[in-house]
Amino acid sequence: MLxxxxxxxxKSLHSKKFRTKHRQYIIExxxxxxxALKAKVELGGIWCSDDYAKKNELFLNSISKTQIRYEIxxxxxxxxxxxxxxxxxxxxxxxxxxxxELDINLSNFLILDNISxxxxxxxxxxxAVWFGxxxxxxxxxxxxxxxxxxxxxAMGAHFHLNQIVIKNLDSLITKLQKNGFSIIGAELxxxxxxxxxxxxxWALVLGSEAHGISLSIKSLLxxxxxxxxxxxxxxxxxxxxxxxxxxxxx
Amino acid sequence: MLxxxxxxxxKSLHSKKFRTKHRQYIIExxxxxxxALKAKVELGGIWCSDDYAKKNELFLNSISKTQIRYEIxxxxxxxxxxxxxxxxxxxxxxxxxxxxELDINLSNFLILDNISxxxxxxxxxxxAVWFGxxxxxxxxxxxxxxxxxxxxxAMGAHFHLNQIVIKNLDSLITKLQKNGFSIIGAELxxxxxxxxxxxxxWALVLGSEAHGISLSIKSLLxxxxxxxxxxxxxxxxxxxxxxxxxxxxx
Numbered sequence: 001m002l003x004x005x006x007x008x009x010x011k012s013l014h015s016k017k018f019r020t021k022h023r024q025y026i027i028e029x030x031x032x033x034x035x036a037l038k039a040k041v042e043l044g045g046i047w048c049s050d051d052y053a054k055k056n057e058l059f060l061n062s063i064s065k066t067q068i069r070y071e072i073x074x075x076x077x078x079x080x081x082x083x084x085x086x087x088x089x090x091x092x093x094x095x096x097x098x099x100x101e102l103d104i105n106l107s108n109f110l111i112l113d114n115i116s117x118x119x120x121x122x123x124x125x126x127x128a129v130w131f132g133x134x135x136x137x138x139x140x141x142x143x144x145x146x147x148x149x150x151x152x153x154a155m156g157a158h159f160h161l162n163q164i165v166i167k168n169l170d171s172l173i174t175k176l177q178k179n180g181f182s183i184i185g186a187e188l189x190x191x192x193x194x195x196x197x198x199x200x201x202w203a204l205v206l207g208s209e210a211h212g213i214s215l216s217i218k219s220l221l222x223x224x225x226x227x228x229x230x231x232x233x234x235x236x237x238x239x240x241x242x243x244x245x246x247x248x249x250x
Numbered sequence: 251m252l253x254x255x256x257x258x259x260x261k262s263l264h265s266k267k268f269r270t271k272h273r274q275y276i277i278e279x280x281x282x283x284x285x286a287l288k289a290k291v292e293l294g295g296i297w298c299s300d301d302y303a304k305k306n307e308l309f310l311n312s313i314s315k316t317q318i319r320y321e322i323x324x325x326x327x328x329x330x331x332x333x334x335x336x337x338x339x340x341x342x343x344x345x346x347x348x349x350x351e352l353d354i355n356l357s358n359f360l361i362l363d364n365i366s367x368x369x370x371x372x373x374x375x376x377x378a379v380w381f382g383x384x385x386x387x388x389x390x391x392x393x394x395x396x397x398x399x400x401x402x403x404a405m406g407a408h409f410h411l412n413q414i415v416i417k418n419l420d421s422l423i424t425k426l427q428k429n430g431f432s433i434i435g436a437e438l439x440x441x442x443x444x445x446x447x448x449x450x451x452w453a454l455v456l457g458s459e460a461h462g463i464s465l466s467i468k469s470l471l472x473x474x475x476x477x478x479x480x481x482x483x484x485x486x487x488x489x490x491x492x493x494x495x496x497x498x499x500x
Contacts, residue, residue: 035483036479040297050379054337059355102466114458115318119369123487123489123490125437126483126486126487126490127486127487127490129481130477130480130481130483130486131479132478132479132480132481134481150420154485155483155485156483157483160481188328193497194497215253227380227497229380229381229382230381230500231379231382231384231410232381233285233376233379233380233405233406233407233410235405236376236493237373237375237376237403237489239373239489239490239492240373240377240489240490240492240493242488242490242491242495243487243491243493243494244493244494247444247477247494249482
């Protein structure tokens with residue numbers, strides 16, 4: 001059973017303040033817990049409902065064979081902890097990874113400048129990992145990477161990621177340029193992605209959904225690329241744009 | 251001001267049952283209202299808050315010059331009508347378009363089989379319109395196209411769309427094939443999209459987020475294509491996949 005104090009603690013992790021304080025975050029749902037186990041992430045506990053346990057005996061048996069502990073709890077206490085309206089009957093607790101230093105020898109980077117929508121953020125990192133880009137540089141204005149909606153949309157991509165949260169994108173970009181990287185921005189007016197020849201070492205910058213790439217970053221770009229449209233619709237979703245561009249670059 | 255009965259009516263349009271009955275739906279937010287005006291969609295009314303009106307005088311002036319009426323109402327009544335937690339102070343009412351018959355002479359189609367997540371549905375049609383695919387065939391198991399979350403994610407793509415909601419995808423696919431269309435399915439194991447040569451006449455099938463393309467549809471496919479991944483992450487978001495594939499096909 002989940003004690004009241006444990007419920008209170010787990011609930012507190014929906015706020016960035018408490019995630020930062022306790023250095024832990026919550027994952028919700030069968031699929032993402034399964035991804036965490038496959039990626040051999042150390043879970044600080046799993047809680048599931050009676051109903052979930054009855055329907056997923058084999059899965060829980062496989063967890064029993066690991067070092068990870070799971071507890072069966074009431075549907076009611078689980079729904080108190082869950083952020084999603086339709087909780088799937090299982091949650092897990094994970095340590096926040098430590099923020100990495102930038103390893104300039106790694107091949108290519110994704111730079112996220114002011115991505116504010118949690119669904120977009122999660123989908124972007126899911127897409128980046130799909131294309132093998134695991135080094136994601138995130139401006140401190142972006143939505144928190146461990147926000148529960150980001151975690152849900154990323155579908156386990158977090159477990160494959162070396163993320164670098166950074167206050168000063170400008171100086172980092174200058175450092176990348178000094179080391180031979182081309183800084184490529186996704187913009188509305190640039191070279192067509194279908195005609196663009198990717199350089200060897202690149203970092204792709206994606207800007208905010210509403211305002212695009214910040215002015216200070218824009219002035220540092222080596223290249224601007226764009227996805228040609230066939231209609232005068234205003235813009236593509238930033239995560240869709242990320243997918244199209246990464247498929248071209250990688 | 252919005253009367254109580256009008257509030258009740260507008261609120262009822264968040265349910266598919268009442269949208270179908272009254273043949274109207276609601277759009278929320280400045281950007282999408284602006285898209286509707288640009289696309290010259292006939293709006294059955296616009297309501298905005300005092301606060302919105304103060305901040306958007308020029309925009310409201312431009313509306314005054316059209317046939318469309320707007321009313322200023324209280325923030326409170328607007329928030330009663332709005333589905334989104336952070337309403338932007340403006341909503342509009344639009345007639346549902348009539349379901350079209352399939353025009354087989356049109357060039358290419360997108361076929362959505364069982365897309366259940368409203369955010370994905372909206373992002374897919376926004377992406378389709380970006381690539382000039384305005385004829386979207388939607389299985390009746392998909393989330394309703396006029397669900398308010400679908401409308402929000404589509405960012406105005408609805409105004410450019412000829413949608414065809416259909417009960418029996420199988421017979422429609424057979425009809426397309428008889429007329430020389432290749433039916434291409436997005437699957438996990440298929441020809442790499444980067445090596446695939448698009449035929450002249452095609453229809454792209456996207457399947458459910460959790461289960462992929464239905465078995466009965468799968469057996470009808472002429473081609474299966476896939477987006478190669480660099481990591482063993484389980485899947486791409488279906489809207490991102492739509493973007494990557496459409497960019498290749500178009």
